[in-house]
Amino acid sequence: MAPRRNKLPASLPDGFIVTDTNKKSWRLGKKLGQGGFGLIYLASPDCDVTVPNDAAYVIKVENYENGPLFCELKFYQRAAKQDDVNKWIHRHNLDYIGIPRYWGTGEANYNSSYRFMVVDRLGADLQKLLKDNSGRLPAKTVMQIGIRMLDVLEYIHEHEYVHGDIKAGNILLHTSNTNKVYLADYGLSYRYWPNGKHKEYKEDPRKCHNGTIEFTSRDAHKGVAQSRRGDLEILAYCMLHWLSGKLPWDQSLRDPSTVLASKTKLWDDLPESVTEWSGPEDGCRALAKFMAEVYLLTYSQKPNYAALKRILLKALDSMGTNLSSPLITLDARSFRKLSTGVRKKTHIQKCGNKTEDDCEYTQNSNLLNPCLSPKTIKNYSKKTTRNLSTDDKRNAFDPYRSTCSMQADLYSEVPSIHKPLRALTVSATQDYKAAMDNSPWYTVPNNDLRRRQESLNEPDLYSQDRQNIYKYGFMLPVLLLMIYCLIYVL
Structure with a gap:
């Protein structure tokens, strides 16, 4: 039936x-x-x-x-x-x-x-916040929510239940205190420890792939009853998604078997699989360590919740913040600058009528052209590297190189006879060298840029040509006069 x-x-x-x-x-x-x-x-x-x-x-x-x-x-x-x-x-x-x-x-x-x-009654769910922030959340917020969810999971696990369906849509903010988050919707909760005994590990093909396919655990993919490690695995997928805005299996959701294979590969290749997927974003190393701890759990083993919380708390500490600081909900424009939770104090220069958010911040004391926005630098870098070979692309422009290269491009096309612009060109070159010496991302400039820099130290060719014209133009009449005297006088 x-x-x-x-x-x-x-x-x-x-x-x-x-x-x-x-x-x-x-x-x-x-x-x-x-x-x-x-x-x-x-x-x-x-x-x-x-x-x-x-x-x-x-x-x-x-x-x-x-x-x-x-x-x-x-x-x-x-x-x-x-x-x-x-x-x-x-x-x-x-x-x-x-x-x-x-x-x-x-x-x-x-x-x-x-x-x-x-x-x-509770407030907005986390899915709405993700939508408002281009599918991602600041690392600080992810760590805070992860810790709060661990508190909830430890409580319900100690009371014989697992949640089984952790996701952004089931995590809600308090109506008046948006620093509080709640795990709601226990319609798929499961009593994994009835009568003082853990459920046995048993795969059931009739129950395969239960739950929300993006986040469900590998055990649930195999039809195994939910467990404590399954809840922690689901939480790890959620945190990875909040940090990077995507999951490796997003394009395979219609094929649960492929999703399971992709999830298995992610866990087998820890920690590199997480850091390579998410890039150098803050919090990714902490998440990889978190997942490595979960990976060691057996089906019926009790997790060390305190140790898992310490991993995330340490990540918050490294960002210069803590669990009690306000949750940050950002729009897409300001997300990039506050992804670590706090903005570090840096050397800031005013940009005329521009606001601070339009400026490029750097910890280097030689701040180059602060009014160049990150978007401008990014677009310039794409245009410059479009036709480069694979080897040249390894020297992709970092923020220092992009700024200085643009300055060199702007000023090197100006005739050298214009001394004020010539001075700007030399100044840009000096700033470039200073930035490269202090930049942790320094790589050898490509050949075009090196030739441009070397040409700045060469003599002023235009001025030299003008001096040659004056010199030879004066000598020619004298020479003709000498020839005339030799012929007619002698």
């Missing part, structure tokens, strides 16, 4: 009142949205007035026969009792745990039977 498909419930009218199992009534407000299997409404315990737009609660409604909301209810009732959460926070010296608070559940009838659950 074919499996029964979950379906969305019909919309409930505004003002509809439901009563939970504790005999507490809740009034529904406007519909906020929908998940994979249910609808979400604003809610209020004050049933005599219209539910305000800033209501503090939401109600998730699903058809009674649907499974995800039932699984989520069981998780909250068994593992997320508020007293247990409060005790855990106090015992582990935490300021909070990112698990939405559960308020009640019940059944309702409106042309059909429904199950509902009341939880705290």
